[in-house]
Amino acid sequence: MDFQDGIEPNSDYDDAPIVPSDDVREHLVVVGNGMAGCRAVEELLARDADRYRVTIFGAEPHVNYNRIMLSPVLAGEKTFDQIVINTREWYDENGIDLITADPVTAIDRAAKTVTSRSGRTVHYDRLLIATGSDPFIIPVPGKDLPGVISFRDMNDVDTMLAAAEAGKAQGGGSAVVIGGGLLGLEAAHGLTLRGMKVTVIHLMSTLMERQLDEAAGWLLKSALEGRGQSILTGADTAEIYGEGKVEGVRLKDGREIPASLVVMAVGIRPATALAREAGLDVGRGIKVDDHMVTSDPSVLAVGECVEHDGNVYGLVAPLWDMCRSLADGLTDRHTGYRGSVTSTKLKVAGLDVFSAGDFSGGEGCEDIVLRDAARGVYKRVVVKDDKVVGAVLYGDTADGGWYFDLLKKGEDVSEVRDLLIFGQAFASGGGALDPKAAVAALSDDAEICGCNGVSKGQVVGCIEAGACSLDAVRATCKASASCGQCTGLVESLLALTLGEEVEAGPKTLCKCTSFTHDDVRREIVAQDMRSIPEVMQKLHWATPDGCSSCRPALNYYLLCALPGEYVDDQQSRFVNERMHANIQKDGTYSVVPRMWGGLTNPRELRAIADVVEKYDAPMVKVTGGQRLDIFGIKKEDLPAVWADLNAAGMVSGHAYGKSLRTVKTCVGSEWCRFGTQDSTGLGVKTERMTWGSWMPHKFKIAVSGCPRNCAEATIKDFGIVCVDSGYELSVGGNGGIKVRATDFLCKVATEEEALEYCAAFIQVYREEARYLERTAPWIERVGVDYVKSRVVEDEAGRKALAARFLYSQSFSQDDPWAERASGDRADLHQHLQPLALEAAE
Amino acid sequence: MTDWIDIGTLSDIPQRGARTVRFEGEPEIAVFRTGDDKVFALVNECPHKKGPLSQGIVHGHAVACPLHNWNIALASGEAQGADSGCTPTIAVREENGRILLARPEVMRDAA
Ligand SMILES: Cc1cc2nc3c(=O)[nH]c(=O)nc-3n(C[C@H](O)[C@H](O)[C@H](O)COP(=O)(O)OP(=O)(O)OC[C@H]3O[C@@H](n4cnc5c(N)ncnc54)[C@H](O)[C@@H]3O)c2cc1C
Ligand code: SF4
Ligand code: FES
Numbered sequence: 001m002d003f004q005d006g007i008e009p010n011s012d013y014d015d016a017p018i019v020p021s022d023d024v025r026e027h028l029v030v031v032g033n034g035m036a037g038c039r040a041v042e043e044l045l046a047r048d049a050d051r052y053r054v055t056i057f058g059a060e061p062h063v064n065y066n067r068i069m070l071s072p073v074l075a076g077e078k079t080f081d082q083i084v085i086n087t088r089e090w091y092d093e094n095g096i097d098l099i100t101a102d103p104v105t106a107i108d109r110a111a112k113t114v115t116s117r118s119g120r121t122v123h124y125d126r127l128l129i130a131t132g133s134d135p136f137i138i139p140v141p142g143k144d145l146p147g148v149i150s151f152r153d154m155n156d157v158d159t160m161l162a163a164a165e166a167g168k169a170q171g172g173g174s175a176v177v178i179g180g181g182l183l184g185l186e187a188a189h190g191l192t193l194r195g196m197k198v199t200v201i202h203l204m205s206t207l208m209e210r211q212l213d214e215a216a217g218w219l220l221k222s223a224l225e226g227r228g229q230s231i232l233t234g235a236d237t238a239e240i241y242g243e244g245k246v247e248g249v250r251l252k253d254g255r256e257i258p259a260s261l262v263v264m265a266v267g268i269r270p271a272t273a274l275a276r277e278a279g280l281d282v283g284r285g286i287k288v289d290d291h292m293v294t295s296d297p298s299v300l301a302v303g304e305c306v307e308h309d310g311n312v313y314g315l316v317a318p319l320w321d322m323c324r325s326l327a328d329g330l331t332d333r334h335t336g337y338r339g340s341v342t343s344t345k346l347k348v349a350g351l352d353v354f355s356a357g358d359f360s361g362g363e364g365c366e367d368i369v370l371r372d373a374a375r376g377v378y379k380r381v382v383v384k385d386d387k388v389v390g391a392v393l394y395g396d397t398a399d400g401g402w403y404f405d406l407l408k409k410g411e412d413v414s415e416v417r418d419l420l421i422f423g424q425a426f427a428s429g430g431g432a433l434d435p436k437a438a439v440a441a442l443s444d445d446a447e448i449c450g451c452n453g454v455s456k457g458q459v460v461g462c463i464e465a466g467a468c469s470l471d472a473v474r475a476t477c478k479a480s481a482s483c484g485q486c487t488g489l490v491e492s493l494l495a496l497t498l499g500e501e502v503e504a505g506p507k508t509l510c511k512c513t514s515f516t517h518d519d520v521r522r523e524i525v526a527q528d529m530r531s532i533p534e535v536m537q538k539l540h541w542a543t544p545d546g547c548s549s550c551r552p553a554l555n556y557y558l559l560c561a562l563p564g565e566y567v568d569d570q571q572s573r574f575v576n577e578r579m580h581a582n583i584q585k586d587g588t589y590s591v592v593p594r595m596w597g598g599l600t601n602p603r604e605l606r607a608i609a610d611v612v613e614k615y616d617a618p619m620v621k622v623t624g625g626q627r628l629d630i631f632g633i634k635k636e637d638l639p640a641v642w643a644d645l646n647a648a649g650m651v652s653g654h655a656y657g658k659s660l661r662t663v664k665t666c667v668g669s670e671w672c673r674f675g676t677q678d679s680t681g682l683g684v685k686t687e688r689m690t691w692g693s694w695m696p697h698k699f700k701i702a703v704s705g706c707p708r709n710c711a712e713a714t715i716k717d718f719g720i721v722c723v724d725s726g727y728e729l730s731v732g733g734n735g736g737i738k739v740r741a742t743d744f745l746c747k748v749a750t751e752e753e754a755l756e757y758c759a760a761f762i763q764v765y766r767e768e769a770r771y772l773e774r775t776a777p778w779i780e781r782v783g784v785d786y787v788k789s790r791v792v793e794d795e796a797g798r799k800a801l802a803a804r805f806l807y808s809q810s811f812s813q814d815d816p817w818a819e820r821a822s823g824d825r826a827d828l829h830q831h832l833q834p835l836a837l838e839a840a841e
Numbered sequence: 842m843t844d845w846i847d848i849g850t851l852s853d854i855p856q857r858g859a860r861t862v863r864f865e866g867e868p869e870i871a872v873f874r875t876g877d878d879k880v881f882a883l884v885n886e887c888p889h890k891k892g893p894l895s896q897g898i899v900h901g902h903a904v905a906c907p908l909h910n911w912n913i914a915l916a917s918g919e920a921q922g923a924d925s926g927c928t929p930t931i932a933v934r935e936e937n938g939r940i941l942l943a944r945p946e947v948m949r950d951a952a
Contacts, residue, residue: 204878205856214876236852359877367901545857545876548898548905548912571857575896575907583907587893635896832848832862832872 025053028330029114029124031104031274033058035067036303036319037130038086043327045094051331052126054096057116059103060153063088067153068316074157074190107278109296126330129275129286129294129301133268133314138178142240148262151187156263160187163261164194172197176249176259178237180207182344184265185220188229191263199230199257201237201249203266211344211355213544215371215378216394218533223351223376232257270305270312285312290336291329292322302326308339315342343404352393354400357407358382359390370421372396373538380544381421386414399423439492448489454479459490463497470494487514510549512541517553517770524561532558532569546572553771556658559694560766563808576656580816581638589638590631592655593645594691597665597683597703598626607648611641624735625662625700627653636830642817651815654692658772660762661700663687664712668705668722677722679705682751686720689755690762692813693805696769696778699762700734714742717765717775718758723747727754731761731787732779740776743784746792759802760791766805845934845941851878854940859895859904861885862942870931871895872940873915875902880940881915882933888913888926 030037033056041054069083091098102116107127115121135150137143149156167173173196177188180202188198206217221231236252240262248258270285281287281295285307292300302322304314313319318340325337343356359382370379377395381388381403387410391403402424406413419426444457454477462477473490474480480490509517520539529535532554536546551572558566576582581589608628612620619631633641655661663686666672668679683703690701702713703720713719715733719742726749730742748754764787769778779787791798854860854874862870871885871894879902885895892908902915912921918928932943
């Protein structure tokens with residue numbers, strides 16, 4: 001293979017014993033021929049080439065190469081020759097004794113010698129340890145099988161290339177990469193380019209979680225999947241299996257992924273064994289002071305193997321700083337190293353990702369977020385006390401360096417705060433510090449809305465012609481009507497053109513977005529969005545993960561738009577829906593089992609009575625919706641309570657949810673002397689059809705047997721009053737703070753029709769109302785005529801609505817209690833169990 | 842010197858969720874895991890009317906109380922916005938995937 005050229009493992013040179021020389025200079029012995037060790041020597045030579053006699057020991061059979069370029073070698077973009085930093089000639093010319101493929105195995109500090117595996121013993125005056133890191137191998141069964149490797153050195157790359165080669169012979173091999181961090185993704189990328197089918201297994205729920213926030217991690221995952229890699233997040237490796245060699249990986253959830261190669265890239269640990277055995281002070285790494293001196297004044301250490309001021313580093317930039325201080329120290333300059341702030345750039349071809357500093361936010365931190373869906377850009381800058389403390393950039397990393405510079409220098413950014421996120425060119429351009437001034441300074445033909453190609457002149461023209469609100473501008477010249485990214489610019493133009501009196505636009509969903517509920521619902525469907533992070537990205541959310549207002553709304557909108565497909569996000573649900581019970585003021589819960597149409601029987605009553613006794617429930621109450629409410633249940637008892645109620649055939653009553661609550665009934669023709677139809681029976685049928693459905697808000701139904709209306713059907717979201725000739729349907733009623741009687745919808749002749757109209761009405765409400773808008777305010781907003789036009793007048797439309805409702809019901813009529821009681825995430829109800837006490841630090 | 846107690850792994854807590862821990866004679870503690878996998882610990886009581894914060898919606902580095910929707914900053918326990926009040930915090934950290942909590946009584950003595 002081509003990259004082998006120019007390497008001479010175990011050359012004659014290596015075998016030559018180190019003869020005690022007559023060289024009287026101090027002898028500097030370096031353990032580790034990697035990036036830091038060699039760089040330190042280079043720095044030293046640059047300062048004083050003659051001061052020390054230098055010997056370098058390397059465990060690998062190679063000269064010093066650029067380790068970070070192993071990825072391009074794997075990907076086939078570079079050969080090994082091209083990543084060599086110092087050739088053998090360089091070592092010769094500088095009089096350095098290089099010993100390769102012979103690791104140092106012991107240090108004798110008293111005698112000031114090191115001994116290598118081959119038995120060489122060399123005396124030193126100063127020793128420099130630069131052993132780098134060892135890859136972390138997760139201790140799962142099968143970790144030692146042939147074919148399980150890490151990604152650390154040229155040898156690993158050779159193994160990967162051989163596996164890809166072998167795979168090709170069999171028409172494409174498969175590899176599993178464990179670890180979705182920087183290194184794992186680079187390995188996955190290279191292996192993909194080499195023709196392997198690659199699956200990345202990542203324990204956390206987003207990729208590169210240390211460098212990227214969820215939004216950027218999601219973008220990255222989508223992009224990689226687009227390149228054909230399978231990415232499994234939240235996936236925990238149980239075992240690597242295979243007879244004599246790797247055959248695949250088994251996850252804790254039982255899934256198996258066949259593979260002929262497993263690359264573990266889950267992290268690195270400073271290589272400290274040698275130093276520890278020599279009795280040096282070792283914490284997480286070899287402890288050094290500001291001059292890279294260890295606890296022994298004759299022994300120095302540098303690179304990934306050290307711990308400075310509590311920090312260990314896994315990137316090269318800090319090593320360069322260290323090497324400078326070290327060389328200064330060796331030549332009596334003592335400038336001292338003060339630690340480094342690091343930034344990360346992902347160099348996987350074509351994907352621009354950058355992160356620096358602390359982007360996790362926290363107290364006193366302010367997030368500035370820019371999302372440009374059209375360009376696939378996400379930027380987040382974290383500002384604290386008027387200083388940049390962190391940044392995450394995806395898609396456009398051009399300003400990474402600038403943010404990093406601001407961060408390192410701790411510069412006050414309050415002056416450019418409003419323009420910061422647009423980048424250096426914008427923020428420092430022409431002294432225009434006020435966004436409005438920046439817009440005013442734009443020329444008339446400057447493009448404002450990229451999606452619709454609208455210039456500043458056109459926007460101003462249409463404002464002057466009378467469009468004096470954002471909506472009016474959107475309607476007339478289409479600026480900001482698509483992706484919305486230029487909304488801010490259009491608003492500035494409105495303010496500039498009209499003076500300050502800009503009409504407030506429609507209310508946005510919440511303060512995280514400039515879009516309204518209706519916009520969001522429309523766009524979810526139009527753009528076929530499938531997850532909360534996707535919506536947040538495409539619609540330019542201003543916060544990294546939303547708030548307690550928008551997350552439940554988005555979760556509902558997606559659920560409604562994608563029945564059977566969207567995976568519900570529990571953490572975006574209010575506690576009641578997450579716990580499937582009602583939280584009460586003392587933090588306990590109340591539990592309401594469903595009683596179909598208000599009916600019950602001895603078995604159910606007995607089960608409820610037993611639960612009340614068994615769990616010491618302090619109160620049972622008949623609710624307004626004809627059910628029994630059991631109060632005072634502790635969170636940890638909920639699963640057991642449900643299991644008991646399930647055993648008697650009862651299911652959750654959804655009394656906690658934005659969902660169908662009850663169907664209230666009267667006794668109707670079966671018993672009542674006035675009853676005209678079987679209102680109880682119809683109530684049960686209605687409830688069987690509608691239970692379990694998620695809604696924008698709670699939803700109640702009632703069926704009365706005659707116009708005496710004992711079930712109070714005219715203050716329900718959907719009411720049925722049975723009459724001699726059929727069923728009178730009415731909608732949009734509610735009790736509550738502001739009582740509203742229903743609007744009459746229509747009269748139908750049969751039970752089947754009553755059910756179909758009910759389903760259709762619910763579905764329009766589900767698809768079009770804003771989250772947390774009950775049917776009463778919704779109907780007042782859209783008008784009852786509109787509802788009639790959809791449900792009564794348009795027969796085909798009604799049937800389609802009803803069909804959509806029933807389709808989504810086919811996925812939602814699972815009893816949430818049964819799921820949880822049977823152990824699915826029952827742990828969420830339990831307290832964490834503290835383990836062993838740790839020794840004091 | 843702080844005594845640290847190992848209370849489990851990061852994956853024991855759902856992302857953007859919380860679990861509770863109890864120590865004899867101490868108020869219940871809520872341990873939160875945020876969207877970016879940071880952990881925080883607070884006494885499980887809202888400064889308003891003692892709502893169980895562990896049951897709230899976690900967003901960013903704050904939690905919305907499940908009872909009346911006050912927003913509490915996870916790092917400081919401070920109520921946000923117009924509301925005022927503060928819930929005690931407990932030192933917590935993550936190491937090698939394990940969550941370590943400071944002994945609550947030690948924290949109290951130190952306070
Ligand atoms: C594939 C890959 C991609 C990377 N990409 C980036 C990147 O994009 N950006 C970035 O900043 N960083 C990157 N890194 C990290 C970067 O390579 C390291 O931070 C850097 O190499 C550390 O330098 P070091 O000298 O401390 O350790 P190393 O470069 O690992 O050198 C240590 C050397 O010591 C040798 N050694 C160990 N023990 C002994 C012994 N007892 N006797 C003799 N020799 C011994 C080892 O064999 C090794 O050659 C990447 C790393 C890898 C593996
Ligand atoms: S609504 Fe009519 S049928 Fe039903 S209980 Fe009352 S009086 Fe009887
Ligand atoms: S108890 Fe928390 S907001 Fe009222």
